[in-house]
Amino acid sequence: MHAVVKTVPGPGAVYEPWPFAPKPGLRDVQVRVEATSICGTDMQIYDWHELMAKRVKPPLVMGHEFAGKVVEAGKQVSDLREGDIVSGETHINCGRCFQCRTGNGHVCERMLLRGVDTGGCFAEYHTLHESSAWLNDKRIPIETASAQEPLGNAVHAASSADIPAHTVAVFGCGPIGACLIGLCKSFGASKIFGIDIVEYRLNLAKKMGGDVLIDGSKEKVVDTIMKMTDGRGVDVFFEMSGAPPSFEEGFRVLRPGGTAVLFGLPSKNVEFDVANWIVFKDANVQGVFGRRLWSTWYKTAEVLKAGEVDLSKVITHRFALEEFAKAFALMKSGRCGKIVMYPNRKPPS
Ligand SMILES: [Zn+2]
Ligand SMILES: [Zn+2]
Structure with a gap:
């Protein structure tokens, strides 16, 4: 063979x-x-x-x-x-x-x-x-x-946070991110932001039910999300890309007390602002591995x-x-x- x-x-x-x-x-x-x-x-x-x-x-x-x-x-x-x-x-x-x-x-x-x-x-x-x-x-x-x-993977990620009537931001709209967007939609998320740097994938995210699609290579991700959540930030942040900038942007748009679900694997170590991103926010951070x-x-x-x-x-x-x-x-x-x-x-x- x-x-x-x-x-x-x-x-x-x-x-x-x-x-x-x-x-x-x-x-x-x-x-x-x-x-x-x-x-x-x-x-x-x-x-x-x-x-x-x-x-x-x-x-x-x-x-x-x-x-x-x-x-x-x-x-x-x-x-x-x-x-x-x-x-x-x-x-x-x-x-x-x-x-x-x-x-x-x-x-x-x-x-x-x-x-x-x-x-x-x-x-x-x-x-x-x-x-x-x-x-x-x-x-x-x-x-x-x-x-x-x-x-x-998407089912496991979506099951790790409280989705109904909550705002979510999905960083990385490849196949798993796109499936996750479809699940968040069906679980009753109130607004779904999809973030990627490839137009093709943003279209995929839209097809699966994403409400606001943001091209991270052209738009100011943090400003856009903060503006559209009345300055509060999102309830749930899903990191599905492993791209280092997504971690920073994601934690910055996460509202205090919100939940971060981390799935993407960065190819190298990523620097973390533990104080501002997690401790001061009283954030819940959940790693998601496989199923x-x-x-x-x-x-x-x-x-x-x-x-x-x-x-x-x-x-x-x-x-x-x-x-x-x-x-x-x-x-x-x-x-x-x-x-x-x-x-x-x-x-x-
Ligand atoms: Zn796989
Ligand atoms: Zn074992």
């Missing part, structure tokens, strides 16, 4: 033959990857950002978002069978540590991340333990099934079932897996939403 492999430390990746796992282990399922989507983490690995350069050990098959058909299930797999459509939780937790055994498996002490610490799904086939597989409803489109993992296991997945499935967020609006481009370099270049430009790649067939046009 072929896979997209980070072969050596440094920028780039290669599409090359990769050994096909001979037989799934007793509790593994082997899936034919039907669709696999690109995430910001993949971009950081591809570009070899500092954070990932410290963690990733090549050679590594990249990728963690996918939907695939089970082609073989190990002998002791309990509730998955051939033909099932599954996705995978990126956070592979040990199930044994203190965090896992106290209901916090998403911050497991021995956490492995798919496509970061362990082999990923930018490949024709992928094998995973049944405990990290999610069985999809077959009525869900395959691309949606792949992109529900990042939708889960809660597995409550976020159940919630996300309900969100999809209820049609609360239309993921098809966020999925904007499709490529064959071997065209991954084109896909990454497009992603880098920011002029896209979620990009889905097809390892085993031609992408639908």
Whole structure:
């Protein structure tokens, strides 16, 4: 089979033959990857950002978002069978540590991340333990099934703050930020600000229900938001971009007593004005990592079932897996939403 492999430390990746796992282990399922989507983490690995350069050990098959058909299930797999459509939780937790055994498996002490610490799904086939597989409803489109993992990030973020009748500012309107805007809308936010520096993404944010879209490269973000909240600032600030200026602008527009939800990963350390941004404001700061296991997945499935967020609006481009370099270049430009790649067939046009 072929896979997209980070072969050596440094920028780039290669599409090359990769050994096909001979037989799934007793509790593994082997899936034919039907669709696999690109995430910001993949971009950081591809570009070899500092954070990932410290963690990733090549050679590594990249990728963690996918939907695939089970082609073989190990002998002791309990509730998955051939033909099932599954996705995978990126956070592979040990199930044994203190965090896992106290209901916090998403911050497991021995956490492995798919496509970061362990082999990923930018490949024709992928094998995973049944405990990290999610069985999809077959009525869900395959691309949606792949992109529900990042939708889960948005669900986890939106569940971390009090949204109804509150003003929110979402910094970073990529696919996850755009999904978050859709969720805030459906959860009853009174006004949603979407901030980005790429027009394409601001349009995406608008499509998903953003009320005020601000181009941070052209407009004064803080002044605009303060003016439009009568000088009070927003109740909730979501940092979804990891871009250093967003942290400062976000905390400056956060009202005293408000909640900051931090999701974006800055590629380097960011300087923080702890006194003015957090202490004097009596701010609540909540980090959001991945999804809660597995409550976020159940919630996300309900969100999809209820049609609360239309993921098809966020999925904007499709490529064959071997065209991954084109896909990454497009992603880098920011002029896209979620990009889905097809390892085993031609992408639908
Ligand atoms: Zn992801
Ligand atoms: Zn654990």
